[in-house]
Amino acid sequence: MSSPVQGQPPEELATSLEQVGREGLLAPPGAAVEAHDGTGRVQLSFTVAEGQDREVRVPPGVSVFDSASWNGIAIDSTCGGHGTCHKCKVRLDVRTPISRHDRRTFSDTELGNGWRLACLATATQDLKVEVPPLTTRPKAATVGVGRQVILRPAVQKRYVELADPSLQDQRTDLVRLTDAIDDLELTVDLPVLRRLPKVLREADFKVTAVVVDEALIDVEPGDTSDRRYAIAFDLGTTTVVATLLDLGLGTPVAVASRLNKQQPFGGDVITRISATMMDPEALGRLQSLAGETLDELALQVCKEGGVDPAFVYEVAIAGNATMTALVLGIDPEPLGVAPFVQTTSQPPVVLADDIGLHLHPRARAAFFPALGAYVGGDIVAGMLATGMDRDKRTRLFIDVGTNCEIVLSNGDTIVSTAAPAGPAFEGGAIRCGMRAADGAIEVIKLDTAGTVELSVIGDVEPRGLCGSGLVDAVAELAKVGLLDHSGRFVPDETAAEIAPGLSHRLVKIGEERVFVLHQPTPETEVAETVYLSQRDVRELQFAKAAISTGWTLLLEQLGLEAGDLQQVLLAGSFGSYLSPASAIRIGLVPKLPVLRIVSAGNVAGEGAKMALLSLRERAGATTLLEEVEYVELSDRPEFNDRFVDLLAFP
Numbered sequence: 001m002s003s004p005v006q007g008q009p010p011e012e013l014a015t016s017l018e019q020v021g022r023e024g025l026l027a028p029p030g031a032a033v034e035a036h037d038g039t040g041r042v043q044l045s046f047t048v049a050e051g052q053d054r055e056v057r058v059p060p061g062v063s064v065f066d067s068a069s070w071n072g073i074a075i076d077s078t079c080g081g082h083g084t085c086h087k088c089k090v091r092l093d094v095r096t097p098i099s100r101h102d103r104r105t106f107s108d109t110e111l112g113n114g115w116r117l118a119c120l121a122t123a124t125q126d127l128k129v130e131v132p133p134l135t136t137r138p139k140a141a142t143v144g145v146g147r148q149v150i151l152r153p154a155v156q157k158r159y160v161e162l163a164d165p166s167l168q169d170q171r172t173d174l175v176r177l178t179d180a181i182d183d184l185e186l187t188v189d190l191p192v193l194r195r196l197p198k199v200l201r202e203a204d205f206k207v208t209a210v211v212v213d214e215a216l217i218d219v220e221p222g223d224t225s226d227r228r229y230a231i232a233f234d235l236g237t238t239t240v241v242a243t244l245l246d247l248g249l250g251t252p253v254a255v256a257s258r259l260n261k262q263q264p265f266g267g268d269v270i271t272r273i274s275a276t277m278m279d280p281e282a283l284g285r286l287q288s289l290a291g292e293t294l295d296e297l298a299l300q301v302c303k304e305g306g307v308d309p310a311f312v313y314e315v316a317i318a319g320n321a322t323m324t325a326l327v328l329g330i331d332p333e334p335l336g337v338a339p340f341v342q343t344t345s346q347p348p349v350v351l352a353d354d355i356g357l358h359l360h361p362r363a364r365a366a367f368f369p370a371l372g373a374y375v376g377g378d379i380v381a382g383m384l385a386t387g388m389d390r391d392k393r394t395r396l397f398i399d400v401g402t403n404c405e406i407v408l409s410n411g412d413t414i415v416s417t418a419a420p421a422g423p424a425f426e427g428g429a430i431r432c433g434m435r436a437a438d439g440a441i442e443v444i445k446l447d448t449a450g451t452v453e454l455s456v457i458g459d460v461e462p463r464g465l466c467g468s469g470l471v472d473a474v475a476e477l478a479k480v481g482l483l484d485h486s487g488r489f490v491p492d493e494t495a496a497e498i499a500p501g502l503s504h505r506l507v508k509i510g511e512e513r514v515f516v517l518h519q520p521t522p523e524t525e526v527a528e529t530v531y532l533s534q535r536d537v538r539e540l541q542f543a544k545a546a547i548s549t550g551w552t553l554l555l556e557q558l559g560l561e562a563g564d565l566q567q568v569l570l571a572g573s574f575g576s577y578l579s580p581a582s583a584i585r586i587g588l589v590p591k592l593p594v595l596r597i598v599s600a601g602n603v604a605g606e607g608a609k610m611a612l613l614s615l616r617e618r619a620g621a622t623t624l625l626e627e628v629e630y631v632e633l634s635d636r637p638e639f640n641d642r643f644v645d646l647l648a649f650p
Contacts, residue, residue: 039472039581040443041455045128046073057442057457059577059599064090064129065118070576070601074251075118075131088118093128096121149614153247154213154364155313156184157225162205173197177219181209188216191362195219210360212314217362227311229253231298231359232608234378235290235319235327236260236572237269237402239435241605242297244305244312250613253305256297259435261289262326267429268402268422269322269374273336283331290327291356298357312359315352316608318368320376320403327355328367340373340632345625366611369622372630374418379405381607382571383628384621386600388414393566396551398589399604400425400575404547407628408554410564415557417631419550421543424536425467425574431514431533432464439463441517441530442577444472448480450501454518462518462530467574468582473532474540475582477515478649482506485648487541489513489534509533544588545646550633551590552642557631562590569600576601587650 041057044067048054056071065088068075076087083101092114099120106115118129160180163169171179173196178186196219199207203221210218228248234241240260244253265275265286275282294317302309317327321342325332328350334341347367352359368377382399383389392411399405404421407414424430434440438458445453456462465473477483481498484490495503505516507526518530555562568589570578580597583589589597610617633639 039445039579041577042123043126044068044123045126046131047129048073048131048133058123059579060124061595062123062599062601063119064092064116064121064123064127066601067123068118068129068131069252071255073131074246074249074253077119083117083120086117089115089132090118090121091115091130092121094125096127149250149610149617151247151250151613152615153228153230153314153613154366154615154618155228155230155247155612156211157228158209158211159223159225160207160209162200162207164205173200176200176205177207177209177216181211184211185214186211186216187214189362192216192218210313212362212364215364217313217364218360224311227308229302229307229312230314230316230612231301231312232605232612233294233297233315233317233319234381234602234605234608235294235317235323236378236604237272237320237323238263238267239574240293240297241602242294242301243605243609244301244307245609245612247613252609253307254301256300256304258293258297258300260323261293262286265289268420269320269332270336270420272326273322273332276331277333277336283326283329286326287329288356290323294327294355295357298359309359313363314612315357315359315363315365316368316611317365318378318381318604318608320378320405321370321373322376324367324370324377335373338634342370342373345370346622366618368607368611369625371416371625371628372418372632374403375405375416375630378604379407379416380621380624381605381611382600382603383407383414383416383607383624384610384617385603385606386569386571389620389624389627394560394564395567395569396554396565396590397569397571397600398547398551398575399572400547400570400578400588401572404543404550406547406550406554408551408558408560410558410560413558414628415554415631416628417550417554417633419546419633421546422539424470424539424543429539430465430470430536432517432530433470433536434464434466436466436468436574436577440466441469442466442472443579444469444476444517446476446480446502448499448501450499452502452505452517461520464530465517465532468577468579470532470536470540471582471586471588472579473515473517474537474649475579475585477532478585482515483537483649487537487647487649489515489537540586541647541649544586545643548587548589548646549639549642552646553633553636553639554631562592565590565592566596568592568597569603570597571600571603575599585650587646587648591650 042060043057046054056067058067065075086105098111102116158181162176199219199221208220208224230245230247232243238260239257241257243255246253265272322332322335324347330343346369349364349366352363352365353361355365368381370376386397388407388409394410397407404419407416439460440457441454441462442457443455482490482495495506509527512534514531514533516529516531576599580594584591
């Protein structure tokens with residue numbers, strides 16, 4: 001995505017918000033940045049074609065292009081989000097700042113009518129966005145965080161019209177086909193040979209060869225070269241995300257997510273590893289559940305995209321080391337006990353059918369390599385998407401989830417680690433916690449006069465609290481003074497004095513104090529309301545202390561101070577929707593100007609998309625194994641002391 005701090009030295013990052021909005025000083029060259037306070041959500045309503053509307057919510061400050069891309073809406077672009085290709089044209093219903101690249105692209109009349117370049121238009125308020133249909137067949141695509149990827153997927157299709165065999169031309173069917181595709185040294189499996197004679201003759205020797213890498217995986221009758229798809233998976237411990245890609249255009253067709261079906265075996269990787277150690281049948285069951293999750297998502301995105309699953313020829317899976325082992329049926333026990341050893345850092349390419357996916361019968365499944373037992377393929381995919389090995393700025397990358405992975409780069413050296421955050425950020429272990437679905441409170445604002453503003457996914461009656469709502473709730477309660485420095489609710493007398501409009505919401509359920517966020521009716525029992533408990537606050541404190549200990553020790557490893565950071569990337573299906581202001585307030589991220597905290601999107605999924613779109617990027621993921629140093633925190637003597645120190649709120 002277009003970073004609001006890209007390429008700027010620290011002293012310029014202190015530029016006033018007014019000047020930022022006027023001149024775009026913190027943006028890529030030519031970008032128009034609108035100031036925001038790092039709180040809340042904005043809603044974008046996309047219209048791609050007549051009757052095809054899509055509404056999405058994103059944190060303020062995300063570009064219109066990224067808002068679309070993260071949600072499977074295709075917009076033309078080939079320049080990596082810098083405004084230079086002039087292709088990502090959209091029409092907005094609200095006047096937004098005009099960049100110099102906009103002026104070079106549109107006439108004054110078009111600018112007055114709301115036309116802007118999507119990669120340089122920042123979403124800081126609700127917008128209606130008209131997206132023209134794709135008109136070009138690009139040679140590159142924009143994915144990741146402002147990354148340009150040259151389209152060269154492993155999946156190729158070649159339509160050929162072959163001469164009929166004759167007594168004068170008795171070449172074998174396979175030689176006849178491979179002679180027509182002489183730039184590739186093809187390998188072929190027995191199932192393809194079994195199909196070949198019948199398909200050739202029924203199609204009058206006019207067929208399309210389907211090749212993955214150099215393997216001939218099928219021969220299809222007629223010209224099917226325009227139907228070439230792949231699916232990128234972010235296989236998370238809690239949530240799994242699938243993106244269906246058109247490999248010819250390099251654009252997303254559909255995106256879907258769901259809970260990992262392994263949830264009944266535990267909310268984190270340690271409990272799932274423990275399950276396999278205690279029950280010999282658990283590994284097989286966990287493998288089956290992972291396959292079911294991936295398969296259901298694959299079929300869902302194909303249905304939503306109007307694509308026959310038989311035209312999906314490859315999948316890329318980015319998951320942590322434990323999730324990768326489980327989906328492959330590899331015993332994860334060595335990952336859960338010291339010295340935390342992987343069976344392999346580079347899993348083999350397998351048939352998608354072997355892991356339970358009902359796509360093309362010869363479709364391949366490729367897995368990302370892992371740096372260590374707790375910095376797995378998902379973080380490698382995230383580093384690929386964010387260009388951590390290419391950017392010379394000092395950057396901190398935090399993939400917030402059940403297992404939080406952290407990467408720090410000073411422009412020359414890259415170090416990484418993992419922190420066991422637990423399921424709190426996903427709504428797990430929280431009394432009124434739920435995943436980010438309709439009815440979940442995602443944004444909260446409080447003031448001492450008694451105002452309680454709740455933003456609820458789906459704009460329906462609140463049913464619970466998702467991770468971003470949890471962070472907001474704790475940050476807002478700390479801001480108004482109802483939570484003290486140690487994370488305890490203040491006494492009733494103190495609450496009545498400092499926040500008289502809110503103090504009546506501090507009540508008890510049994511012996512535990514809670515803060516009521518939503519009470520449907522005055523008669524509703526407190527236990528039936530949506531509330532934040534003292535235990536919930538503690539769960540969040542443990543999670544944020546683990547994460548902040550991780551990045552604190554990495555900063556020390558490279559001899560840096562928090563103020564040296566030029567950019568903090570919040571990633572993951574949860575991290576991207578976290579309020580930067582709230583994250584700063586509770587100490588989850590370093591105390592920096594809010595514009596240095598950037599929502600990076602589901603970068604594990606973005607990295608998986610890159611691997612499918614470009615063989616060069618796939619090779620780059622392997623190279624990262626040699627360039628990144630993994631730091632094991634569990635054996636650091638100062639870890640426990642730092643953890644305890646960082647439990648308190650700043």
